Amino acid sequence: MKPEKVLEVCPVCGSSKLYLEAGGYTGKVYHCKNCDYMGALIVEADEEMARAIREDYEKSGQKRRDD
Numbered sequence: 001m002k003p004e005k006v007l008e009v010c011p012v013c014g015s016s017k018l019y020l021e022a023g024g025y026t027g028k029v030y031h032c033k034n035c036d037y038m039g040a041l042i043v044e045a046d047e048e049m050a051r052a053i054r055e056d057y058e059k060s061g062q063k064r065r066d067d
């Protein structure tokens, strides 16, 4: 079996800089320090998946000048 390291990453930007906020009545809330995402959903990804999310985020974050 090959060992795969699973990371918990932000579903928006793929950063692993997630902090668990104090749970309110909605339950667990994660806060991403990279993009300010807040929510209960996080993604369990390996390094490759995390990188793919980050690249996607960077692309979508680019300013377009085609209009």
Ligand SMILES: [Zn+2]
Pocket (backbone or CB within 6 Å): 010, 011, 012, 013, 014, 015, 032, 033, 034, 035, 036, 037
């Ligand atoms: Zn994020």
